Amino acid sequence: MVWVRSEYAGELAVVSTWFAALIPWNVLYGDAFGGSVLLVRFPLLEIQYAFGVPFTEATSVRDPVSAYRLQAGQPVADAYAAWLVGAALLAVALAVSAYYYREEERAESWPVDPVSVLGGLLVACGVVFAAASALLVGGVLGVDLGGGGLDGISIPVGVAFYLAFGAVLLRAEQVT
Template structure:
């Protein structure tokens, strides 16, 4: 893998926060002379009309637990319920990232599951309902929906699941150090 083993923990923590901060999807729709853009973050979505300015953005903010009540299409309602499930899984990933950041080596030593792989599994598990929610939003809304954050979750989660975790001692250049405490055995000749 392109990630060095000793940095896999940092990548896991940063991946969780990146996936939590990126919008998981962006929707654009138009109909009846109105154009709308919806930016779906994990806990809230913003809806605004291009060119109207962002002054009324707070009036068009909908939290994840309220979103299904605003939809008038059963496909969109189901998509928003899947969004709620994906949000709950990412919240677990965020909790793990905070614990992993604070208890780095203790968590690795005591956990029966590698925290890096667990984080990767949580991100992939969160991407599944959010990808399905993207489909249902696309089917229920006029326009199109792009799953921006879902793609990041799949890629970062997959990388965390596939990263090679080794205990090799190496310096910054990747060379194994030599010396009395070196893991490399000296060739002794008689």
């Protein structure tokens, strides 16, 4: 079963990759230091809103490298390291998709199908961000992963989208 017509596979690959960069891979709302924190983590940045936390800024924005440095030595450092890997994978996917958009004929002459490359990269992002989400909350299904993250509600929003986009692109048939 093919989910996308072959003549639209390239366009879908480019648009879904760009859209993936705009979807947060994790949204977490939790209690911290006598207040509440809302963390919205996009692949290439994190936005933090703090409510009632006395010694922190109300709003802050960090890139994955800065966020990782801030968490170095903390129990959630492994989750932030996984985020770095996911961000790097998505950056590669964005570069490939930009090249594919600008140089479609050259990209389609590659020995590998660029639609499949982007699909594989998006699936890899989904897997890595799923692992990072699990590490952030300290475990899944009662299994302690050693994350030691914030207590609260964590929703891996983008993970499902990355996996779905990647699966659709990997199933697309290209016209040769």
